[in-house]
Amino acid sequence: MLSGFFEITGGRSLKGAIKIQGAKNSALPILAATVLVDGEAELRNCPRLSDVDATVNILKHFGCRVSRQGHTLRVDSRGINDTPIPDRLMHEMRSSIIFLGAVLGRFGQAVLSAPGGCDIGLRPIDLHLDAMRAFGAQITESHGRICCTCAQGLRGTDITLAFPSVGATENIMLAAVTAAGKTTVCNAAREPEITDLADFLNTCGARITGAGSGEMVIEGVPALHGGQHAVIPDRIVAGSYLAAAAATGGEITVQNVNPSHLSTVLPVFRDAGCKIDVQAADISLRAPMRPRAVKYIRTMPYPGFPTDLQAPVSAFLCVAEGTSVISETIFENRYKHAAGLNRLGADIRVDGRTAIIEGVPRLTGAAVESPDLRGGFALVLAGLAAEGVTRVGGIRHVERGYEDICGALTSLGAAIVKIDGT
Numbered sequence: 292m293l294s295g296f297f298e299i300t301g302g303r304s305l306k307g308a309i310k311i312q313g314a315k316n317s318a319l320p321i322l323a324a325t326v327l328v329d330g331e332a333e334l335r336n337c338p339r340l341s342d343v344d345a346t347v348n349i350l351k352h353f354g355c356r357v358s359r360q361g362h363t364l365r366v367d368s369r370g371i372n373d374t375p376i377p378d379r380l381m382h383e384m385r386s387s388i389i390f391l392g393a394v395l396g397r398f399g400q401a402v403l404s405a406p407g408g409c410d411i412g413l414r415p416i417d418l419h420l421d422a423m424r425a426f427g428a429q430i431t432e433s434h435g436r437i438c439c440t441c442a443q444g445l446r447g448t449d450i451t452l453a454f455p456s457v458g459a460t461e462n463i464m465l466a467a468v469t470a471a472g473k474t475t476v477c478n479a480a481r482e483p484e485i486t487d488l489a490d491f492l493n494t495c496g497a498r499i500t501g502a503g504s505g506e507m508v509i510e511g512v513p514a515l516h517g518g519q520h521a522v523i524p525d526r527i528v529a530g531s532y533l534a535a536a537a538a539t540g541g542e543i544t545v546q547n548v549n550p551s552h553l554s555t556v557l558p559v560f561r562d563a564g565c566k567i568d569v570q571a572a573d574i575s576l577r578a579p580m581r582p583r584a585v586k587y588i589r590t591m592p593y594p595g596f597p598t599d600l601q602a603p604v605s606a607f608l609c610v611a612e613g614t615s616v617i618s619e620t621i622f623e624n625r626y627k628h629a630a631g632l633n634r635l636g637a638d639i640r641v642d643g644r645t646a647i648i649e650g651v652p653r654l655t656g657a658a659v660e661s662p663d664l665r666g667g668f669a670l671v672l673a674g675l676a677a678e679g680v681t682r683v684g685g686i687r688h689v690e691r692g693y694e695d696i697c698g699a700l701t702s703l704g705a706a707i708v709k710i711d712g713t
């Protein structure tokens with residue numbers, strides 16, 4: 292546990308209310324989009340996360356002037372220049388591929404290092420590259436670097452995605468907004484983060500219709516001007532804390548959320564015996580002493596059950612009464628948290644993309660290591676429910692996506708401290 296760990300004394304029910312952070316997976320593409328803005332963009336409700344910091348470092352590398360006041364970031368991209376992003380910055384986070392469409396649109400060329408795979412799968416980018424070729428870009432790949440050029444400028448085109456990839460949809464939007472002519476996208480991703488990116492771009496003068504519907508039309512405009520935008524709440528962080536309450540017989544309210552973004556998640560908590568109350572921008576959950584198993588959960592593209600909540604929900608089902616079955620249809624290697632959960636006394640069997648969870652009456656504390664971002668949260672959640680002390684290593688994974696997780700959980704009555712490994 293070199294990189295520091297969380298030390299959790301479990302067995303305490305979570306009680307109280309917390310305000311949910313802005314969405315990481317909305318803030319990142321919106322920040323990349325500021326490369327296209329000939330002016331100043333003001334982004335409110337930007338979470339304080341290492342992935343956001345890594346994205347800001349890449350913007351500064353291009354010469355953007357970036358300042359932060361609390362949860363508001365201001366980015367001025369006037370006068371930026373095109374310089375290849377060094378591997379050091381590209382490797383700080385997986386989703387730096389999201390710069391492809393914006394950099395190509397702004398400079399007519401983009402040199403990125405091929406994003407290595409990551410903790411949850413190979414993470415191919417074929418759909419991204421095929422789409423850039425459809426806009427007229429030439430692409431060469433060698434020595435782990437991807438070189439895209441389009442000297443004559445991107446031209447609007449018609450694209451049908453073989454899979455509603457979130458990142459590919461975002462890169463298509465960013466390439467299309469200042470391309471010459473019209474772009475249509477069929478089978479586009481429908482996640483709320485797509486609609487949020489479209490809202491930001493339209494605020495800056497883009498002409499996007501149909502975001503969130505799966506079919507989008509984007510009329511290219513000569514340039515984008517500055518604008519102001521508030522990032523949507525993080526539906527995955529909200530669902531993660533609700534799962535933590537469900538695992539500890541707790542009663543919490545997550546505030547400043549959009550309940551419609553969790554429309555296929557709340558029924559799972561109800562099936563597990565939790566009482567859910569939805570009020571405007573708040574969701575309250577009161578858990579039974581012990582949750583019921585949920586027969587079958589299948590992760591799907593939005594609006595289906597989100598793959599990012601598979602690990603946190605798997606963790607709370609470890610202490611449910613009965614057998615739950617989960618099918619992970621989006622990523623090929625997203626059960627790496629099962630080993631740690633079993634070390635805490637859970638009974639999970641993984642067979643390919645299916646996990647069978649036999650609920651156990653109690654978990655017992657132990658030392659475990661975060662395998663990835665959402666798996667790390669799952670282990671923290673299990674530690675909250677376990678008897679005794681749990682140490683969760685690899686906190687750098689968790690801090691990529693959960694702002695001040697110790698502060699948030701402590702405010703809900705948890706006994707958790709961060710022990711720095713340095």
Ligand code: EPZ
Nearest residue numbers: 316386414415416417418419456457458459599621622664
């Ligand atoms: C985004 O990743 C999110 N990341 C992920 O959240 C999320 O799990 C995922 O969407 C699905 O909702 C960000 O927004 C920064 P995809 P992305 O392209 O864009 C395959 C988290 O925990 N695929 O929709 O990479 C791919 O292998 C992270 O916050 C191709 O085959 O997801 C995967 O099986 C994890 N070729 C599936 O599509 C491609 O060119 C979904 O990927 C692209 C993707």
